[in-house]
Amino acid sequence: MGIDTPATRNLFPVEDSIAELGQLATTAGAEIVGTVTQKLDSPSPSHYLGKGKLHELGDLVLAEEATVVFFDDELSPTQQRNLEAALKVKVLDRTALILDIFARRAATREGQLQVELAQHEYLLPRLAGQWSHLERLGGGIGTRGPGETQLETDRRLIRTRIERLKRDLEAVRRHRSLHRRRRAVRGVPVVALVGYTNAGKSTLLNAMAKATVLTEDKVFATLDPTTRRIKLPSQREVLLTDTVGFIQKLPTHLVAAFRATLEELAEADLLLHVVDISHARAS
Ligand SMILES: Nc1nc2c(ncn2[C@@H]2O[C@H](COP(=O)(O)OP(=O)(O)OP(=O)(O)O)[C@@H](O)[C@H]2O)c(=O)[nH]1
Ligand SMILES: [Mg+2]
Incomplete structure (x- = not known):
């Protein structure tokens, strides 16, 4: 609809x-x-x-x-x-x-943290009437303060979880930026593949790096960035990074949650935009 x-x-x-x-x-x-x-x-x-x-x-x-x-x-x-x-x-x-697709696709700890954060932020204002979603959270029994309703307890648990996830992601982000700095010191330029989901980014990475990243005729096959070192015909070495694809009307919670991943893009030396030429709007 x-x-x-x-x-x-x-x-x-x-x-x-x-x-x-x-x-x-x-x-x-x-x-x-x-x-x-x-x-x-x-x-x-x-x-x-x-x-x-x-x-x-x-x-x-x-x-x-x-x-x-x-x-x-x-x-x-x-x-x-x-x-x-x-x-x-x-x-x-x-x-x-x-969010549901992302949750199924997240393979790394970072990907899972990012998706869980986005899910909780989406869930928080929608809590009333969504009890079934909360079963996973568990641990609610016995932690309820005096005079709190179940809803208030659930909200509090989710807020606590959100804070925790943000802290964990912050740690991941720091780790990544250290990593990037080390790469920069070694002077290997980074080329990031960007573009719409299902455009063929991973296929291109596989072809150029002789890698075996998952490629599929489905949206969001790739969630977590993968980096491979390749040698250009000029013998120059570059790092080629495959990234999560774009989509129209991307949920704002996801944009925020995927900041750590998107930072990879901000620091790339070259963004290579991959376009599906068979798409009606490709030109
Ligand atoms: N015909 C044709 N199909 C291609 C080409 N490149 C990729 N495909 C197919 O397009 C589909 C999507 O390719 P992927 O490489 O998974 O696309 P992606 O951009 O990584 O997509 P996400 O990770 O899902 O965002 C797969 O079924 C590929 O086999 C191409 O040059 N020609
Ligand atoms: Mg891909």
């Missing part, structure tokens, strides 16, 4: 955006049975889409026996709650979907 608003029309048309949402959903394991879009001046604060469209969507959910509806933007906690109440199925927004 997506909406077509004047604010996004020229930047990222709803057809492209909804196609990408479908690709994200498929990557996460869903099967698409239908899509609905609506032209609106701006999203409705209560339900994101209009009343009539909501009915149409509800009918489609019933007819197709859908179990989840994906929304193409980040929903406010209120919109999400209202939509779940109206549609009586699970409602996931673009952010939750991307």
Whole structure:
């Protein structure tokens, strides 16, 4: 489900955006049975889409026996709650979907820390009615202070966890910057491969470095940066870094959480932009 608003029309048309949402959903394991879009001046604060469209969507959910509806933007906690109440199925927004894919893909400790931080920050304002998500946190029993409700306790636990994750990530960041400084001293230039997700960055790294990084026709196959030393035809050595791909409407929590990874880019000597030439908007 997506909406077509004047604010996004020229930047990222709803057809492209909804196609990408479908690709994200498929990557996460869903099967698409239908899509609905609506032209609106701006999203409705209560339900994101209009009343009539909501009915149409509800009918489609019933007819197709859908179990989840994906929304193409980040929903406010209120919109999400209202939509779940109206549609009586699970409602996931673009952010939750991307977070879910990232959570499955994170392979290194740093990647996992970054994803967990983003998940907790997304979850915090949406806590009411999301009890099932909290089971993983565990350890809640017996730590509740006097007079606190379960919700307050959960919020406190999550805030504590967020602080902890930020500290751990800070340590990772310091370690990385030391690493980079050492590389700089040795004078080996860094070339970073950047570009849209699924554009072919890892394939290019593999070809140039004779490496075996995972490549797949799925979005976000790569989350953690990989660096390989290669020799150019001129015999000059450079470090080639493969990075996480970009996507439209990237959740702000993820941008912040992936700062450590993105810092690699800021300090590269050359950014090599990889573009999928078969993409409609490649030119
Ligand atoms: N036909 C064709 N397919 C390619 C080319 N380069 C990559 N692919 C395919 O495109 C898909 C995505 O390639 P990846 O290298 O995983 O892309 P990526 O940019 O690393 O993607 P993420 O890590 O998911 O962001 C894979 O199925 C590749 O086999 C190419 O030059 N031609
Ligand atoms: Mg890749």
